[in-house]
Amino acid sequence: MSQQENKGVRNSISFDLEHWYTATLLVNDVVDPVDRIVESTDIVLDLLDRHDVTSTFFVVGHVAEEYPWLIRKIHDQGHEIGSHGQTHKPLFDLSPAEFERELTESGTAIEAATGEYPLGVRMPNFSLTRQTKWGFDILAQSDYRYDSSVFPMKTPMYGVSGGPIAPYWVNPRNPFDSMAAVEADERSLVECPLAVTNTFPRIPVAGGFYARVSPVKVLSWGIQRLNRAGIPANLYFHPWEFNPDVPVSEPRLYKRVVSFSGIDRLADKVERLLTAFEFGSVSDTIRTALGPNALELQESRTSKNAQHFG
Numbered sequence: 001m002s003q004q005e006n007k008g009v010r011n012s013i014s015f016d017l018e019h020w021y022t023a024t025l026l027v028n029d030v031v032d033p034v035d036r037i038v039e040s041t042d043i044v045l046d047l048l049d050r051h052d053v054t055s056t057f058f059v060v061g062h063v064a065e066e067y068p069w070l071i072r073k074i075h076d077q078g079h080e081i082g083s084h085g086q087t088h089k090p091l092f093d094l095s096p097a098e099f100e101r102e103l104t105e106s107g108t109a110i111e112a113a114t115g116e117y118p119l120g121v122r123m124p125n126f127s128l129t130r131q132t133k134w135g136f137d138i139l140a141q142s143d144y145r146y147d148s149s150v151f152p153m154k155t156p157m158y159g160v161s162g163g164p165i166a167p168y169w170v171n172p173r174n175p176f177d178s179m180a181a182v183e184a185d186e187r188s189l190v191e192c193p194l195a196v197t198n199t200f201p202r203i204p205v206a207g208g209f210y211a212r213v214s215p216v217k218v219l220s221w222g223i224q225r226l227n228r229a230g231i232p233a234n235l236y237f238h239p240w241e242f243n244p245d246v247p248v249s250e251p252r253l254y255k256r257v258v259s260f261s262g263i264d265r266l267a268d269k270v271e272r273l274l275t276a277f278e279f280g281s282v283s284d285t286i287r288t289a290l291g292p293n294a295l296e297l298q299e300s301r302t303s304k305n306a307q308h309f310g
């Protein structure tokens with residue numbers, strides 16, 4: 001009963017590191033944008049340092065190629081580096097072969113910057129859904145140990161209604177059923193879904209837009225409810241969401257509302273959450289929930305790879 005042994009719940013906080021103007025709602029609307037990636041990252045690194053919290057940065061491969069020193073700096077400060085794809089294209093717009101390439105190219109770019117191949121991946125727009133569940137077959141065969149791209153409720157842009165809300169071993173044939181049997185030698189991939197409440201209906205408390213527009217009381221209530229049930233909350237943000245210099249007036253009103261609302265208040269909210277709850281990287285959360293060896297290379301995969309190269 002590993003759930004009982006690991007009663008202490010560690011939540012995770014992560015940051016998708018991309019250029020602010022490559023967000024889906026902005027990518028076609030902003031002309032001649034200012035590059036704010038370094039200053040935005042520094043805001044977040046300072047905030048994490050003040051609270052002595054380790055987090056995960058899911059980095060776009062192109063950004064790792066453009067700013068290897070920045071990725072190295074984040075890594076050297078003790079944070080985990082994961083992949084956010086190579087080009088920031090969601091799975092909805094990729095073929096299986098292209099997805100495989102996104103995984104390996106971004107993994108290689110990150111390894112070149114940090115010296116370590118990433119354990120985890122979060123694809124843009126939480127784009128691992130029932131329509132793109134073929135992606136799990138490719139992930140399970142890849143060098144990644146976990147995914148954190150599943151948003152376990154349906155939203156207009158993404159999401160999996162009724163998906164598991166706690167970290168679980170993925171059976172690629174039935175990837176959204178955490179009770180689906182996984183053979184011991186298949187335990188090669190973990191999913192760490194984003195935080196929604198264990199209520200009916202579910203309420204997103206996962207960060208990003210939801211944290212910018214929700215009162216901090218609602219976020220705290222949701223995280224506390226999850227933790228009391230032994231479930232870690234997996235929160236995501238973007239460094240640019242903490243930078244008051246990012247908002248521009250070019251995009252249409254609804255895009256500005258979704259993209260920029262609450263940027264000026266987000267740092268204060270996150271400080272309060274970091275004070276109230278225990279947070280770590282996504283890897284920390286998975287190891288706390290599923291056991292210290294959850295992200296080790298499994299026997300079967302080692303021998304499979306050995307055959308591959310032998």
Ligand SMILES: [Zn+2]
Binds near residue numbers: 016018084088124125
């Ligand atoms: Zn993104």
